[in-house]
Amino acid sequence: DGGITQSPKYLFRKEGQNVTLSCEQNLNHDAMYWYRQDPGQGLRLIYYSQIVNDFQKGDIAEGYSVSREKKESFPLTVTSAQKNPTAFYLCAVRLSGANVLTFGAGSRLTVL
Amino acid sequence: GENVEQHPSTLSVQEGDSAVIKCTYSDSASNYFPWYKQELGKGPQLIIDIRSNVGEKKDQRIAVTLNKTAKHFSLHITETQPEDSAVYFCAASGDNFNKFYFGSGTKLNVKP
Numbered sequence: 001d002g003g004i005t006q007s008p009k010y011l012f013r014k015e016g017q018n019v020t021l022s023c024e025q026n027l028n029h030d031a032m033y034w035y036r037q038d039p040g041q042g043l044r045l046i047y048y049s050q051i052v053n054d055f056q057k058g059d060i061a062e063g064y065s066v067s068r069e070k071k072e073s074f075p076l077t078v079t080s081a082q083k084n085p086t087a088f089y090l091c092a093v094r095l096s097g098a099n100v101l102t103f104g105a106g107s108r109l110t111v112l
Numbered sequence: 113g114e115n116v117e118q119h120p121s122t123l124s125v126q127e128g129d130s131a132v133i134k135c136t137y138s139d140s141a142s143n144y145f146p147w148y149k150q151e152l153g154k155g156p157q158l159i160i161d162i163r164s165n166v167g168e169k170k171d172q173r174i175a176v177t178l179n180k181t182a183k184h185f186s187l188h189i190t191e192t193q194p195e196d197s198a199v200y201f202c203a204a205s206g207d208n209f210n211k212f213y214f215g216s217g218t219k220l221n222v223k224p
Contacts (some may be wrong), residue, residue, distance in 0.1 A: 004155075031210075040121065042201060043156070043214040050210065058211070059113070090155055099144050099209045103155030 002033075003027040004104035006091050011109050013078075021076045021107045023091030030096035033072035036060060037088040037106075045090075049074055050096070078109060086111045116204050118215025125192050126223050135202035135220045136184045140219070142204040145185045146212075147176060150199045159200075162219040192222045 005024045013019045023032065031050050035043040045058030049068040063082025068074055078085045091104040115138040125131050137145075143164035148156035162169045162176045162185065170178050173192075178185040189196055202215040 026178065033212075035214075040216055042116075042118070042216040045211060045213075092155075092207065099146070099148070099161070099205065100158055101212055103148075103157070104141075105153075105155050 004093060004102060006104035006107050007087075009105065009107060010078060011107060013109065013111055015111055016080045018080060019078050019085075019109065021078070021089055021091075021109070023074045023076065023104060025072050025074075025093045027070070027093055027095075027102070029093040029102070030071070031094040032068070033092040033094070033101065034058075034064075034066065034074070034076045037090055037091045037093065043090065046076065085109055114142055114204055114206075114213040116202060116210075116213045116215045118202050118218060121216065122219045122221070122224065124221045127192060127194060129179060129192055131189045131192055131196070131220055131222075133187045133200055133202070133203075133220070134185070135215050136163060136182075137204045137213075138183065139204070139206070140183070141206050142213075144205045144209065145176070145178060145207050146205075147174075147177060147187050148201045148203065148214075150217075152198075152199065156201055179214050189220075192220075194222050196220060197222045 007022045033048040034046040044060050045076035047066040065077045089107045092101045118135045146161035149158040149159045166182045175188045203212045205212045
């Protein structure tokens with residue numbers, strides 16, 4: 001997980017509240033990704049960004065938003081529109097032109 | 113889009129035995145197939161990968177085979193050890209590596 005910092009590791013939120021998960025990297029990698037992990041469903045892509053100030057929706061983007069204002073940062077906001085936000089969220093990075101995804105340690109969000 | 117299916121969802125073996133995890137994919141354009149290992153509470157880590165121009169790849173006790181015609185690939189772990197216990201994910205990606213599609217995961221339990 002070295003070089004990628006996800007925070008917080010655990011987060012509790014009440015229904016109706018927005019919450020932002022942080023992902024910071026010092027690997028100087030161009031591409032950054034957010035995945036959601038649910039038991040028995042593997043990893044599903046929420047959003048990804050190839051370069052600063054540009055990002056694309058993944059397969060389950062509804063109820064989420066992102067920004068990519070700096071190369072090293074790719075925060076994910078889980079909005080109140082996300083119907084089932086309780087999950088384990090993983091940030092990953094990839095060097096442009098390379099094929100290896102490197103993951104952070106994850107953030108576990110629980111909605112009470 | 114790509115659909116990756118992974119079996120079995122759980123696998124229990126005795127220490128020293130072999131373990132095999134199988135994945136199928138749907139998109140013939142996919143040509144890169146990594147395998148990730150996720151230990152409890154951590155992010156997934158790449159353990160081995162294979163490209164579509166190769167049929168088999170080995171790295172010590174682990175190997176991956178690919179049948180491009182049948183669109184399936186498998187992970188083989190020989191002489192399993194308790195530290196091999198983890199969740200394993202297969203994935204598929206295309207030429208530009210922009211998006212990775214993951215299987216649903218296999219929880220491997222190696223009994224001492």
